Amino acid sequence: MRSPLATRLAASALAIVVLGGAAGCAADPGASNPVPTSTATSAPDPTPTTEAPTAEPTPEPTASTAPEYGAFTFEQLAQICIDATVSSYAPDVVFDTPNTRIEQRIVTPEWLVIVPAATMGYQGQSVCTIGGTPAEHQLELGSGSIEQLPEEQIQNLIRGENEGGDR
Numbered sequence: 001m002r003s004p005l006a007t008r009l010a011a012s013a014l015a016i017v018v019l020g021g022a023a024g025c026a027a028d029p030g031a032s033n034p035v036p037t038s039t040a041t042s043a044p045d046p047t048p049t050t051e052a053p054t055a056e057p058t059p060e061p062t063a064s065t066a067p068e069y070g071a072f073t074f075e076q077l078a079q080i081c082i083d084a085t086v087s088s089y090a091p092d093v094v095f096d097t098p099n100t101r102i103e104q105r106i107v108t109p110e111w112l113v114i115v116p117a118a119t120m121g122y123q124g125q126s127v128c129t130i131g132g133t134p135a136e137h138q139l140e141l142g143s144g145s146i147e148q149l150p151e152e153q154i155q156n157l158i159r160g161e162n163e164g165g166d167r
Helices: 004-027 059-064 074-088 151-159
Strands: 101-104 111-119 122-132 137-145
Touching (some): 074 122, 074 137
């Protein structure tokens, strides 16, 4: 047998759930009934929420979302790193250039480039620090490994710390 307190508590909880569900349905009448009840009230609603605001941001972000890498392009930095590290891998290596990560460093060389690589069933990465210009690039670190660097080590490289490979 249940105590009277437990029975009242269960009844109160059930009432809250039922009333909450009913209130939720009543709060959003458009969700259950897409047909407007009055054409006079539905006409002003679409006017303030026109399609123009959603079309406005489209041209702006596409023009300004391309990251800049000084004199380099994304593809140039990735290719310089690939060229410097390809000999570290087996001949079956496949570089995942579109997923290359490029970070600006606070020391020189200015760019940390991490190119994902797959070889012999392993997922690794090439890591390079690159500066200079595309015509005369400066490569300080060029390493290919089947191990991926932990984020902490990547942050150290961005700051110019522990570049000797200490983990």
